[in-house]
Amino acid sequence: AADSCTKILKYRCSGCISVGNPLNSRNFSKLLRACPYQCDRHKVIVEAEDRYKSELRKSFICNKKILLTPCRRQQLSSKSAIPGEINEHI
Amino acid sequence: MFQGQRGWFCGSVGQDLRQFWMAEGGTVSDWRAADFLFSSDASHPDTLRIYHSLDYIEDNATVFHAYYLSAVANAEIKNSVALGHFILPPASLQKEIRRKIGGFIWEQDQHFQTEKNEEV
Numbered sequence: 424a425a426d427s428c429t430k431i432l433k434y435r436c437s438g439c440i441s442v443g444n445p446l447n448s449r450n451f452s453k454l455l456r457a458c459p460y461q462c463d464r465h466k467v468i469v470e471a472e473d474r475y476k477s478e479l480r481k482s483f484i485c486n487k488k489i490l491l492t493p494c495r496r497q498q499l500s501s502k503s504a505i506p507g508e509i510n511e512h513i
Numbered sequence: 514m515f516q517g518q519r520g521w522f523c524g525s526v527g528q529d530l531r532q533f534w535m536a537e538g539g540t541v542s543d544w545r546a547a548d549f550l551f552s553s554d555a556s557h558p559d560t561l562r563i564y565h566s567l568d569y570i571e572d573n574a575t576v577f578h579a580y581y582l583s584a585v586a587n588a589e590i591k592n593s594v595a596l597g598h599f600i601l602p603p604a605s606l607q608k609e610i611r612r613k614i615g616g617f618i619w620e621q622d623q624h625f626q627t628e629k630n631e632e633v
């Protein structure tokens with residue numbers, strides 16, 4: 424049963440279509456994501472990778488915040504070090 | 514078949530597959546410039562660097578198992594091999610994916626798997 428299923432899906436799932444398709448590492452994820460007929464295999468892989476990516480995204484944002492904090496502080500202190508600057512802008 | 518394509522190879526990929534890539538007209542490049550990213554081991558540090566990159570998070574970098582190249586090499590019609598069947602997901606996801614789909618295409622030819630056969 425699974426075999427006949429993949430046969431039908433084979434011709435619809437972008438991830439499974441190969442011939443004459445300029446697929447590569449750069450466009451594959453987007454192409455697969457945009458495909459409304461993902462086969463079971465690709466659906467499972469995309470879902471798992473999505474979860475992995477969102478975890479990473481979270482940790483990326485955290486890292487950025489940590490990196491940004493001292494910069495902001497520096498900016499603020501340099502601003503306050505120039506008297507009259509804020510008034511000029513108003 | 515790979516004329517004009519730039520490929521990046523993880524240190525885990527065998528020399529014979531790199532040579533096949535070049536014999537088919539592909540060039541080897543830095544991973545950021547590469548059109549194709551090939552690895553034979555998702556937990557190799559070279560490949561991990563890609564999984565941790567912004568390119569990967571933003572869907573701009575899919576890693577493919579280098580077994581794709583040997584499948585192409587062995588295929589009657591070279592461009593009949595579906596690249597999409599050779600996605601190599603991060604190692605931490607493989608167990609779960611394997612449970613759901615019953616194994617990866619690149620695991621099915623066991624004789625081709627070099628060295629790391631005794632993985633759980």
Ligand SMILES: [Zn+2]
Pocket residue numbers: 436437438439461462463464465597
């Ligand atoms: Zn598919």
